[in-house]
Amino acid sequence: MPSFPASQMIVGAVFLLCAATTVAGALIAALTVRIIRSVCGLVICCIGLAGLYYFLHSPFLALMEILIYVGAVCVTIVFAVMLAEPEEPVRDDKRSAAVLWGGLVFLICAAIFWGLWQLGAQQDWTAPVSRLSDGSVAAIGKALLTTYSLAFELISLALLVAIIGALAIARTGRTDPHVSEAAREFDEAKRAHSAGLTPSDLVSRQDAGAPVAKV
Amino acid sequence: MTSAPLPDQPEFYLTVAALLLVIGVFGLLRRRTLIGMLISGELIFSAASLNLMAFNRFKAPDPTAGQIFVLFIMGLAAAEIAIALSIIIAVYRNYRSVKTKELSELNG
Numbered sequence: 001m002p003s004f005p006a007s008q009m010i011v012g013a014v015f016l017l018c019a020a021t022t023v024a025g026a027l028i029a030a031l032t033v034r035i036i037r038s039v040c041g042l043v044i045c046c047i048g049l050a051g052l053y054y055f056l057h058s059p060f061l062a063l064m065e066i067l068i069y070v071g072a073v074c075v076t077i078v079f080a081v082m083l084a085e086p087e088e089p090v091r092d093d094k095r096s097a098a099v100l101w102g103g104l105v106f107l108i109c110a111a112i113f114w115g116l117w118q119l120g121a122q123q124d125w126t127a128p129v130s131r132l133s134d135g136s137v138a139a140i141g142k143a144l145l146t147t148y149s150l151a152f153e154l155i156s157l158a159l160l161v162a163i164i165g166a167l168a169i170a171r172t173g174r175t176d177p178h179v180s181e182a183a184r185e186f187d188e189a190k191r192a193h194s195a196g197l198t199p200s201d202l203v204s205r206q207d208a209g210a211p212v213a214k215v
Numbered sequence: 216m217t218s219a220p221l222p223d224q225p226e227f228y229l230t231v232a233a234l235l236l237v238i239g240v241f242g243l244l245r246r247r248t249l250i251g252m253l254i255s256g257e258l259i260f261s262a263a264s265l266n267l268m269a270f271n272r273f274k275a276p277d278p279t280a281g282q283i284f285v286l287f288i289m290g291l292a293a294a295e296i297a298i299a300l301s302i303i304i305a306v307y308r309n310y311r312s313v314k315t316k317e318l319s320e321l322n323g
Binding site for chain 2: 011031035039041055060068069072073076080083116120127133144148162163165166170
């Protein structure tokens with residue numbers, strides 16, 4: 001037993017704080033209206049999740065969670081939010097329909113949670129008789145380069161393809177900003193005017209390009 | 216309930232993971248923009264990772280397997296985010312909107 005007084009309680013409190021941070025961040029991410037707050041909720045959720053990974057005896061994954069999710073994924077989403085300015089649209093459908101739909105979704109989610117909870121928490125899973133390794137960073141590194149070397153190479157290939165693919169997709173439709181300003185007005189006039197779409201409409205819409213960011 | 220302290224109970228982690236999954240599904244059905252749906256998808260990924268890590272810590276004979284699996288999930292999620300965000304930006308260039316109700320050209 002550790003000698004520091006009440007250390008068990010402090011550890012328990014930190015653990016509960018991590019779990020509460022995770023759930024609260026997820027709630028913020030799912031329930032807020034403005035999308036930038038939702039991204040911040042995802043950041044909070046990932047920080048709490050990193051704490052939970054630490055309690056699960058995996059400081060390496062806690063570090064990776066912070067590095068990849070908070071440092072890369074959320075920052076990329078913030079950039080996309082700045083480029084695409086997605087304001088959550090005002091609810092234009094009927095109030096009763098929205099309430100009905102929300103209640104239905106809530107019921108489905110509650111049913112999923114109840115089923116998972118029954119399955120996971122009430123079941124008596126058998127514990128292993130012995131451990132093959134200690135799960136340290138050294139053991140992870142050895143396993144990555146021996147047992148999982150093929151998967152390791154494959155994921156590096158997948159990441160390379162994803163980077164090139166993202167560049168190729170995001171590149172299409174970029175035009176000169178002066179041209180795109182005129183094209184945007186033309187396009188808006190056409191959208192206001194048109195009821196049906198002809199092939200020339202589609203082509204012009206393709207060529208119209210975008211005003212990238214207004215800031 | 217068992218007498219082990221809370222960080223050593225697998226049921227607690229499984230409950231948190233189930234909560235994350237449910238919140239993610241709820242957000243996925245509720246959001247009306249593509250980026251919001253993407254964020255909810257990330258919550259679902261996190262739920263799967265936490266579940267795997269809990270079983271890895273308490274019930275698996277080889278504790279490295281689950282960690283490497285979760286590491287691969289993170290890498291694939293990063294790749295998925297990169298592709299999805301570039302698609303979203305391309306969609307915004309063509310439609311000037313990422314609202315899911317307006318992207319209905321293939322709706323017939």
